[in-house]
Amino acid sequence: MRAKLFVVLESVFLGVGLLVLTPSVNPTTAGTAGNPSETTTPRQQNSPLANSTKVPPARKSQPLAVWECTTSWYGEDFDGRPTATGETYDMYATTAAHPTLPLGSIVRVVNTRNHRSQVVRINDRGPFIEGRELDVSYEVARRLGFEQSGTAKVRLELLEVPSHPAQAILRHD
Numbered sequence: 001m002r003a004k005l006f007v008v009l010e011s012v013f014l015g016v017g018l019l020v021l022t023p024s025v026n027p028t029t030a031g032t033a034g035n036p037s038e039t040t041t042p043r044q045q046n047s048p049l050a051n052s053t054k055v056p057p058a059r060k061s062q063p064l065a066v067w068e069c070t071t072s073w074y075g076e077d078f079d080g081r082p083t084a085t086g087e088t089y090d091m092y093a094t095t096a097a098h099p100t101l102p103l104g105s106i107v108r109v110v111n112t113r114n115h116r117s118q119v120v121r122i123n124d125r126g127p128f129i130e131g132r133e134l135d136v137s138y139e140v141a142r143r144l145g146f147e148q149s150g151t152a153k154v155r156l157e158l159l160e161v162p163s164h165p166a167q168a169i170l171r172h173d
Contacts, residue, residue: 010019024059041145063108069133071096071109074126074152083124087098097124098136105159111144112153118143119159 075091083089085103096109101122110117118140124168127135138147146152 058136060160063159064161065158066155068112068153070131070151070153071130071134071136071146071154072129073128073136073138075138075141075148085123087123089124092139093137094118094120094122094140094143095137096120096140097126098122099125099127101158102161103156104162107159108159109134109140109144110155110157111146112155114145116144 027131074097077124079091081089083095084097089095095105098105098107101107103122103124106119106120106124107122108117118136119135120140124135124172132151136144141147141152144152144154
């Protein structure tokens, strides 16, 4: 059991190391003009509000894209199950599921109601409910203050996209 836990932790640290050392590229929004009338479409944002939350020093650069959407959270029913990356889902980790962003992408999620924010890594696919674009872990929902309501309107700030999405996928055979 300890050996398996060690392998999982070692793989997670290796994956995070790859994310930190891999240069960021955003092929999905480069050269596109966002449509401000569609709130679920990524768009560049130069608003002072985009930089109002405190972030680690490595994340102070302008987001690659910013958009608003509805998010929900998933927890105990999925805890311990494999994610799309092959990692084991941990409801207390700072991870999220998105239907199309490359696995390993780093996004800042900002609750538009209370302005709390959390940086998360996309490691799963979902949500599978119409009208929702992001599923965060229980821990992220708790930190953002919507664990009781179950859903929230959030602003997503795309901070990093792995240059080789396959590098972000961890396989545990």
